[in-house]
Amino acid sequence: MLIKDKGICLRSTDYSDSSQILTFFTQQNGKVSLIAKGTKKPKSSFGGPIQLCGIGDMVFALKDEDKLGMLTEFNPTFFGTNTRKRLLALNCSLLAAEFLNLFTKEHDPHPAVFEDAKTFLERLENCSDAEILHWLTIFEFSILEQTGSTPICNGCSNCRRPLTNDWQDFFFSSTANGLLCRDCEGVFIDRKTITYNIAKHLNTPAELLSDKAAINQTQNLLLEYISHVLERPLKTAGMVLKLIK
Numbered sequence: 001m002l003i004k005d006k007g008i009c010l011r012s013t014d015y016s017d018s019s020q021i022l023t024f025f026t027q028q029n030g031k032v033s034l035i036a037k038g039t040k041k042p043k044s045s046f047g048g049p050i051q052l053c054g055i056g057d058m059v060f061a062l063k064d065e066d067k068l069g070m071l072t073e074f075n076p077t078f079f080g081t082n083t084r085k086r087l088l089a090l091n092c093s094l095l096a097a098e099f100l101n102l103f104t105k106e107h108d109p110h111p112a113v114f115e116d117a118k119t120f121l122e123r124l125e126n127c128s129d130a131e132i133l134h135w136l137t138i139f140e141f142s143i144l145e146q147t148g149s150t151p152i153c154n155g156c157s158n159c160r161r162p163l164t165n166d167w168q169d170f171f172f173s174s175t176a177n178g179l180l181c182r183d184c185e186g187v188f189i190d191r192k193t194i195t196y197n198i199a200k201h202l203n204t205p206a207e208l209l210s211d212k213a214a215i216n217q218t219q220n221l222l223l224e225y226i227s228h229v230l231e232r233p234l235k236t237a238g239m240v241l242k243l244i245k
């Protein structure tokens, strides 16, 4: 049976001289792995190899469990041409693809995550370089929220004391799953000292931060936290952190 859906290309591996094995995050069918035969042939009906983070209308057939399905049509609706020209935007789009791949399971649809990922890729394409990390933070929080992994930031994640500006010191720890107060920080060796501004920002990520150092530190904290949630290092995070250092 042929299935029509929209999908974002998350992974691509060459298969023979002319074909690709692709992982897509689709709107209605979740993550699917498909073989696309002949995409690299000069006169392919696909119009060329399918690019990472490209979005398009797809037609595919799924096989029995553990067998690769077959992609029969892919009509791109979004190429990310402008994103590819900018190193930070490009690496943030690859980071988004890695998140989607690691946070989702095959054939487990999350249409809201699909919409947020599509919006993020479109924002990367159109935003200024200064806005990239803001939209990345929003996307990270949306994916954490929708997978039930939001860090606890409205108070101490250990003793639950509510966050107020009366706190003298502020800390964040991935292993504690969020903020820590002064009384609890000593127990968590991975805790980082943060400012009140960052602690506040973790509660209201939609508000634009103007302090570049705070934006960068927030991203360092979030990427370390996401890696902790996923229980594995993120391949693409190192390059993003290097670019914003």
Ligand SMILES: [Zn+2]
Pocket (backbone or CB within 6 Å): 156, 157, 158, 159, 160, 161, 180, 181, 182, 183, 184, 185
């Ligand atoms: Zn505490």
